[in-house]
Amino acid sequence: MADTKSGRDKQARDEERRRIQRDISEARERGDELEPTADPPTECHRRGCSEPVAFSVTERYQEETGAGAVEATAFLCADHTAAESPVNLEDAYEGYVFHVEPVAADADD
C-alpha cells in the first residue's frame, strides 16, 4: 500500500464516514418515534441521587457547532424532574423539543 498519500486518503475516508453518520442521525431524527427505546436506567441520572426513575426528560436542540440537532435524554426521579427546565433555548430552532414523559417503573418485560 502507498504511504505518502495515505494521510489524505484517510482524511477523505474520515470525511465520508462523518457524512454517513450525519445521514444516519438525520434519519434517526426523522424516525425517532418508531425506534424502540433502550432499557431505561432505574436510578435517577443526577449524580449522588439514587431515587427511582420517574420521568424521562428529553431536550432536542440545534447544536451550536452546526452539526445538526442533538437530543439529550435524562432519566430522573420526580424531584429532579420538577427542578428540570429547558437549558438550551439559545439553540432552539423550529424543531426544538422539551419533553417530559412518565416512566413506568415496573414495565419490565
Ligand SMILES: [Zn+2]
Ligand atoms: Zn434524583
